[in-house]
Amino acid sequence: MTPALRRRLLLPVILSGTFVQLFSVTVLQVGVLDVRRDLGAGAGETQLVLAGYTLTYACSLIVSARLGDRYGYRRMFVAGMALFTAASLGAAAAPGAWVLIACRLVQGSGSGLMAPQILSIIQSAVPAPRRPAALSAFGATMAAASLAGPVLGGVLIQLDPLGQGWRAAMLVTVPIGLLALALSPVLPTVHTGQVRARVDPVGAVLSLLGFALLILPLAVGREAGWPLWTWVSLALAVVILAGFAVSQRRVPAPLVHPSTMAEPATRWGLGVVLVFNAGVPSFTLLLSMHLQGAAGWSPLQAGLGVTPYALGALAGSGIAQRLGGRAGPGVLAASSLTLGLVSLAVPVTLGHHGLLWMYWLALALGGAGFGLFTASAFAQVIARVRPEAATSVSGLLPTAQQLGGTLGVTLAGIAYAASAPDAGGALWHAMTYEAAVFTLAAACAIGLARKAPGSAPSGRMPAAAGLPPHPPSG
Secondary structure, eight states, X not given: OOHHHXXXXXXXXXXXXXXXXXXXXXXXXXXXXXXXXXXTOOHHHHHHHHHHHHHHHHHHHHHHHHHHHHHOHHHHHHHHHHHHHHHHHHHHTXXXXXXXXXXXXXXXXXXXXXXXXXXXXXXXXXXGGGHHHHHHHHHHXXXXXXXXXXXXXXXXXXXXXXXXXXXXXXXXXXXXHHHHHHHGGGSOOOOOTTTTXXXXXXXXXXXXXXXXXXXXXXXXXXXXTOOHHHHHHHHHHHHHHHHHHHHTTSSSSOSSOTTTTTSHHXXXXXXXXXXXXXXXXXXXXXXXXXXXXXXXXXXXXXXXXXXXXXXXXXXXXXXXXXXXXXXTTHHHHHHHHHHHHHHHHHHHHHTOGGGHXXXXXXXXXXXXHHHHHHHHHHHHHXXXXXXXXXXXXXXXXXHHHHHHHXXXXXXXXXXXXXXXXXXXXXXXXXXXXXXXXXXXXXXXXXXXXXXXXXXXXXXXXXOOTTOOSSOOOO
């Protein structure tokens, strides 16, 4: 394979990992009822099918970033993709709910192993002039994958090819994973100069346990009625994660570099990613649930019901690089405010048949805001990161993304379930929550702009610590 072909294939291969990760977060959103009927699952088991994937995905990201430093980005990407693909096959063939839950947990682990390597490979193997375009493509892939899940899932469940239904939706990622594994030799073998440094075992255990104890009750607590164990788990999570933060200051090779949180711009950047994702994916999840429940739409109709949002996201992603380079974090603020206004427009337009065209238009506009934000956010944050902290931020950014998403689904669900005169009132409650969150995200983006006003990402993204700007892809 020629060096030129290797360079052309590098980005599609690593972005295939991004696609399968985010696709798998949302693909079962419209298939929950079918999974429950097919496997005889209870409400708690069904919730674990959805939450189990996010649980192991989010918990493993910080440790996985450090493993990439030690053992090589390509090796960890391949291991993660192989684990993910095998678990996807197992999930599609699951004979019962607990087997499906176990496969989803393994899927999440594979995704968590892959995700930080993707950003690290972009930072280390893509030449500086091409990095903004690569990061824009990375963000566009995140947006497309997040929305392809419910849309394609709804289509496959409705069409029920070969009687497989939701199982066919789980198989979508298998050929993508197999192709990525076959083409993985195009990825660079390099890693940082920390290859001989040991992975801090105490920090690894504390981070994995702390995030698990935090995310699990957030994911299943509302459906379970918030029993005592959920509050105990949350309290323990705070203590353990505080211990993790303290431990990172006292070890020679911490999982999170000491300079990572030293820059105000990095803290604001992680904050805006977390807060924005507390509104996404809960926006599309609650909308899909409302359409199938109160509105009586079929899974196919519900999937197609968010299609304007998906199309808008693709359009927003397409202009993200140009606008992000000019406006910097202002793009993130404008995108967030747009989604806040759209959230308030949805219950008004959806409740009146004659205003459905305005509902489609509002969704398309909201999708454009989502695509613009998602395709810009990581680039805006990483451009403001110290070189020695680049690997740590590669793990922290997707952690903030997944943690925000889990928290948002819980809070939006509480708002939707609050006392209301009818289903329309419940939707109003949820969308008011969404509008408030997106407004807060806009405020965080303004804070990011004030902390680093002159640092727009114009090709100056730092390479990972210890790496040359663009090492060979051998």
